[in-house]
Every structure is written in structure tokens, then in C-alpha cells.
Amino acid sequence: xxxxxxxxxxxxxxxTPEQTLAFFRDFLPLVSGHRRDEIVVCPPYTDLAAAVEAxxxxxxxxxxxxxxxxxxxxxxxxxxxxxxxxxxxxxxxVGHSERRQYFCETxxxxxxxxxAALEAGLTPICxxxxxxxxxxxxxxxxxxxxxxxxxxxxxxxxKAAKLVVAYEPVWAIGTGKTATPExxxxxxxxxxxxxxxxxxxxxASSLRILxxxxxxxxxxxxxxAEEEIDGALVGGASLDPKSFAGIVKY
Ligand code: PGA
Numbered sequence: 001x002x003x004x005x006x007x008x009x010x011x012x013x014x015x016t017p018e019q020t021l022a023f024f025r026d027f028l029p030l031v032s033g034h035r036r037d038e039i040v041v042c043p044p045y046t047d048l049a050a051a052v053e054a055x056x057x058x059x060x061x062x063x064x065x066x067x068x069x070x071x072x073x074x075x076x077x078x079x080x081x082x083x084x085x086x087x088x089x090x091x092x093x094v095g096h097s098e099r100r101q102y103f104c105e106t107x108x109x110x111x112x113x114x115x116a117a118l119e120a121g122l123t124p125i126c127x128x129x130x131x132x133x134x135x136x137x138x139x140x141x142x143x144x145x146x147x148x149x150x151x152x153x154x155x156x157x158x159k160a161a162k163l164v165v166a167y168e169p170v171w172a173i174g175t176g177k178t179a180t181p182e183x184x185x186x187x188x189x190x191x192x193x194x195x196x197x198x199x200x201x202x203x204a205s206s207l208r209i210l211x212x213x214x215x216x217x218x219x220x221x222x223x224x225a226e227e228e229i230d231g232a233l234v235g236g237a238s239l240d241p242k243s244f245a246g247i248v249k250y
Contacts, residue, residue: 006231009238017050024054030245063091069112081120107150132171148194157199172213188228217246
């Protein structure tokens with residue numbers, strides 16, 4: 001069965017609710033009737049309610065940018081899976097490299113967040129990827145394997161059904177440097193082999209692995225043409241409705 005591609009927007013810390021509504025007003029007509037790919041927009045928490053309302057009855061789903069592993073508690077600044085579900089949010093990013101780099105996110109906390117998202121029935125987009133020094137030192141495969149093993153170790157194949165992985169080489173995020181389609185496909189193959197080891201062949205062959213890192217309308221079709229690439233996680237170029245629609249319709 002061919003894997004349906006997923007094109008996800010990661011808005012990071014951009015846009016107010018008003019700007020969110022304006023985005024959807026312009027974006028939805030550009031992608032209405034587009035069924036080939038799944039489309040998800042992940043805005044900041046403060047925009048989730050506006051996004052869900054704006055995307056209601058459309059072909060666009062809404063995701064959070066992180067989730068805590070506890071359902072509730074004294075965890076200032078965090079939000080839980082049940083809070084996302086209460087807003088009709090269906091997807092969530094976990095383990096983004098900016099969380100790992102700037103907010104002390106570790107393989108262990110990524111694993112806890114991933115497990116909580118899956119158990120709650122959310123579709124997690126779990127990010128992995130090497131930094132430039134690791135790539136230059138020839139450590140890319142080791143890093144990807146380590147991140148996958150640590151993130152997936154506490155999840156069973158049965159519970160992992162909704163898992164989506166995003167390969168995001170850190171040196172390509174927001175830098176305008178995209179991994180070549182061939183280089184991304186190689187990394188995806190490493191991730192798929194690791195998923196085969198952990199979850200088995202059947203699971204791994206249906207696992208969607210997205211590419212992220214300076215995806216733009218101009219390079220999307222070459223990336224999406226790779227059989228190993230099952231979609232994109234898009235930062236900067238997802239903030240503009242026309243540009244994100246251009247990527248969705250690569
Ligand atoms: P970028 O970000 O498209 O701006 O490189 C991708 C991401 O961080 O998910």
C-alpha cells in the first residue's frame with residue numbers, strides 16, 4: 001500500500017489568533033478538494049482554538065508543537081495530551097531540534113512525550129536529526145539510530161500505529177540549506193531500518209517519514225519524488241498561505 005504523504009506546517013513562535021484566522025481564510029481555498037496528501041498546521045498553543053475553528057469541516061488538521069507526558073499537575077508552562085484533545089487537536093510535534101537545543105529536551109523526555117501522545121490517540125510527529133558537526137564527523141547514522149531507539153523503546157508496535165517520524169537535519173533548519181533528495185532518502189532508509197528492528201517489517205513499511213529543513217515550493221517536488229520521503233515538515237515557508245499551498249501541491 002503506498003503511504004499517503006503528510007505535509008505539516010510548523011509555525012514555531014509566529015502568529016497571533018487574528019493572524020491565524022487570516023492565514024486560514026487565504027489558505028483553505030487554495031487547497032480545498034486536495035485529497036492526495038494529508039495537511040496539518042501546528043501553530044503556537046495560543047492559536048490552537050482559532051485554528052481548529054477556522055479549519056473545521058476542511059481537509060486541514062491542527063497539531064500542537066509539544067505535549068507533556070502527565071495528564072495534569074504542577075508543571076508550569078506545559079500542556080497535556082488531554083488539553084490538546086479537548087480542543088479537537090489531532091496531531092502533535094515531539095522532539096523538535098529547537099526543543100532539544102534550546103529547552104534541554106533529551107532523548108528521555110522525547111520518549112515520554114511520544115508515549116503520552118500515542119496513548120492519548122494523538123498522531124505524533126517525532127523529530128530526529130543530526131547537527132552539522134555530527135554529519136561532518138560521519139556520525140549521522142549513529143545519531144539517527146540512537147534517537148530512534150531512545151524515542152521508541154517504550155512504545156509497542158500496536159500502540160505506535162499513528163507514529164510519524166520527521167527527519168530534520170539540524171544544519172538544514174531555517175538556513176536555506178536543504179538536504180539533497182538523495183541524502184534525505186539515505187537518512188530515511190536508516191530510520192526505516194531502525195523501525196524495522198524495533199517494530200517489525202510490516203509496521204516499518206507503512207511508517208511515514210517526513211523530511212524537514214528549508215522545504216520550499218521550489219524544492220518540494222524533487223524531495224517528494226523520492227520514494228523514501230513521505231511528506232514534509234515545513235517551518236519558514238509554511239507561514240505564508242500561498243507558499244505553503246505551493247508545497248502542498250508540489
Ligand atoms: P524550516 O524549519 O522549514 O524553516 O527550515 C523546519 C522545521 O524546523 O520544522
